[in-house]
Amino acid sequence: MRNVTKDNITDVFKSYMAADMPPRTRELLEGLVEHMHDFAREKNLTHEEWRQGIAFLEGCAAIETEDRHEFVLASDVLGLSSLVDMLHSDPASTSSSVLGPFHVSGAPPLAVGGDMKHDFGGPILLAEGVIRDTDGNPIPNAEIDIWQTAPNGLYASQDDDQDTFSFHGVMKVGADGRYAFTTAKPAEYTVPSDGPVGAILNACGRHPWRPSHLHYIVKAEGFRTLVTEVFPEDDPYLDQDTVFGVRDDLVMRYVEKRADEFPDGMALSGKVQERFLHVNFDVTLAQD
Amino acid sequence: MRNVTKDNITDVFKSYMAADMPPRTRELLEGLVEHMHDFAREKNLTHEEWRQGIAFLEGCAAIETEDRHEFVLASDVLGLSSLVDMLHSDPASTSSSVLGPFHVSGAPPLAVGGDMKHDFGGPILLAEGVIRDTDGNPIPNAEIDIWQTAPNGLYASQDDDQDTFSFHGVMKVGADGRYAFTTAKPAEYTVPSDGPVGAILNACGRHPWRPSHLHYIVKAEGFRTLVTEVFPEDDPYLDQDTVFGVRDDLVMRYVEKRADEFPDGMALSGKVQERFLHVNFDVTLAQD
Numbered sequence: 329m330r331n332v333t334k335d336n337i338t339d340v341f342k343s344y345m346a347a348d349m350p351p352r353t354r355e356l357l358e359g360l361v362e363h364m365h366d367f368a369r370e371k372n373l374t375h376e377e378w379r380q381g382i383a384f385l386e387g388c389a390a391i392e393t394e395d396r397h398e399f400v401l402a403s404d405v406l407g408l409s410s411l412v413d414m415l416h417s418d419p420a421s422t423s424s425s426v427l428g429p430f431h432v433s434g435a436p437p438l439a440v441g442g443d444m445k446h447d448f449g450g451p452i453l454l455a456e457g458v459i460r461d462t463d464g465n466p467i468p469n470a471e472i473d474i475w476q477t478a479p480n481g482l483y484a485s486q487d488d489d490q491d492t493f494s495f496h497g498v499m500k501v502g503a504d505g506r507y508a509f510t511t512a513k514p515a516e517y518t519v520p521s522d523g524p525v526g527a528i529l530n531a532c533g534r535h536p537w538r539p540s541h542l543h544y545i546v547k548a549e550g551f552r553t554l555v556t557e558v559f560p561e562d563d564p565y566l567d568q569d570t571v572f573g574v575r576d577d578l579v580m581r582y583v584e585k586r587a588d589e590f591p592d593g594m595a596l597s598g599k600v601q602e603r604f605l606h607v608n609f610d611v612t613l614a615q616d
Numbered sequence: 617m618r619n620v621t622k623d624n625i626t627d628v629f630k631s632y633m634a635a636d637m638p639p640r641t642r643e644l645l646e647g648l649v650e651h652m653h654d655f656a657r658e659k660n661l662t663h664e665e666w667r668q669g670i671a672f673l674e675g676c677a678a679i680e681t682e683d684r685h686e687f688v689l690a691s692d693v694l695g696l697s698s699l700v701d702m703l704h705s706d707p708a709s710t711s712s713s714v715l716g717p718f719h720v721s722g723a724p725p726l727a728v729g730g731d732m733k734h735d736f737g738g739p740i741l742l743a744e745g746v747i748r749d750t751d752g753n754p755i756p757n758a759e760i761d762i763w764q765t766a767p768n769g770l771y772a773s774q775d776d777d778q779d780t781f782s783f784h785g786v787m788k789v790g791a792d793g794r795y796a797f798t799t800a801k802p803a804e805y806t807v808p809s810d811g812p813v814g815a816i817l818n819a820c821g822r823h824p825w826r827p828s829h830l831h832y833i834v835k836a837e838g839f840r841t842l843v844t845e846v847f848p849e850d851d852p853y854l855d856q857d858t859v860f861g862v863r864d865d866l867v868m869r870y871v872e873k874r875a876d877e878f879p880d881g882m883a884l885s886g887k888v889q890e891r892f893l894h895v896n897f898d899v900t901l902a903q904d
Binding site for chain 1: 619620621622626628629632634641642644649651652655656657658659661662663665666673674676677680685687688691695696697698699700701702703704819820821822857858860862863864
């Protein structure tokens with residue numbers, strides 16, 4: 329194989345691999361290099377374009393910190409993160425969607441009917457639903473981990489004016505599988521666009537916006553854990569989520585209601601304004 | 617496009633691009649994302665494997681410095697750097713090969729017949745040849761920028777015991793197009809293998825060795841600049857260069873000669889040992 333050519337280099341790469349290497353590692357590296365080489369051959373990639381690609385990776389490296397995950401963001405805006413989600417989403421369950429970088433472990437417990445809005449402004453949103461199995465039966469004792477932005481479009485970890493677990497809570501549901509909480513309506517927001525990934529969005533004439541959403545991780549014994557997010561149908565960015573997170577079955581509808589329709593026993597009852605928003609969104613978990 | 621699926625996400629990505637973006641940028645990003653998505657779909661890439669990929673990039677980022685170019689090294693050992701070289705190598709000229717990270721600008725002039733070996737040990741190598749056009753005519757006043765490892769396998773920039781321009785020189789040839797210099801025989805060496813790229817080589821059961829070589833950049837007015845390297849035919853790593861740099865026409869032959877065959881007028885004449893190595897390697901440049 330001393331005479332490496334543009335036509336045999338992919339095979340030469342494969343010939344360098346040991347016979348006894350782990351089969352899945354071989355499969356992934358072979359596939360990765362086949363696609364990388366085909367890309368370069370098909371597009372006749374120039375030295376200058378190759379240098380721009382290296383400069384992109386080095387630019388991501390320069391900005392990467394514990395709080396700024398530019399490589400993950402690149403995967404997100406190129407659709408790879410969502411594609412991996414969809415490849416492993418169980419068709420029998422509610423669709424999964426991107427975890428994103430803002431989940432924090434150890435959020436405080438939130439009782440069924442509890443409140444995450446506290447004294448934040450904006451409309452009250454009452455979100456509720458039932459966690460069900462694929463036959464439609466409620467799953468008792470399921471757990472739902474909830475997080476979202478404040479009305480200013482910032483997550484707690486991005487915002488010095490919020491406590492660590494502001495708009496984060498973990499709810500254990502009862503025998504009826506029902507979750508319910510009051511909160512502030514989440515806001516649409518932009519992904520970080522001041523780095524190399526922002527430059528790519530810019531070059532494509534793309535915006536950095538995500539539609540507003542609630543994040544859920546739903547768990548129950550004997551069921552597959554579901555990482556997902558739900559989106560209001562009237563969000564202006566619903567059709568162009570910059571990280572490709574929207575699925576038909578994750579679109580929900582906020583219904584405006586009057587204060588006298590507010591259910592008893594909710595933590596915020598005493599503070600309900602003239603109008604509030606209500607959404608009913610059931611979640612289906614597939615068996616493990 | 618609100619319902620993004622694993623089958624339409626590549627088209628959704630394309631639909632996000634502005635109509636007036638630069639056509640070549642569009643072509644490259646579309647090709648990149650098509651291959652990235654096809655790779656994930658074909659291999660059914662899992663979340664854990666995706667995380668390993670992100671960890672690889674973050675690991676490269678953590679080790680990247682001005683002197684350690686881990687992303688370039690990744691491109692090198694995956695064959696991408698050599699493939700880009702070959703795609704743009706002129707078939708009428710001597711083949712190009714990888715520039716590598718050890719070229720330094722501003723090396724001192726080296727006269728035709730000059731010496732780069734100085735007091736380093738090991739066999740003397742006398743390298744010479746003629747720089748020709750594609751009709752075989754010598755190119756007067758061509759310039760050849762030469763660099764290589766010391767006999768210990770280290771380039772000057774890697775080795776505290778060498779001066780900045782040790783084993784680096786730039787030669788202007790005369791009307792006969794002939795270059796000639798004495799040097800120490802270069803040594804085979806390993807690419808850096810203590811980082812994430814080394815872990816990939818390891819996983820593949822691959823070694824990090826490159827065959828020994830001389831680097832040349834050859835320039836002449838009216839001709840395409842050639843970046844290349846030449847390899848001795850008896851090097852143990854010739855058939856398995858870890859960065860895929862070897863081409864048939866870049867393989868040369870060291871011939872062992874006796875001291876009394878050493879040509880007059882070479883800078884090292886007075887120091888020639890009983891035996892020396894001789895190589896004749898002509899270089900062909902294509903017109904610009």
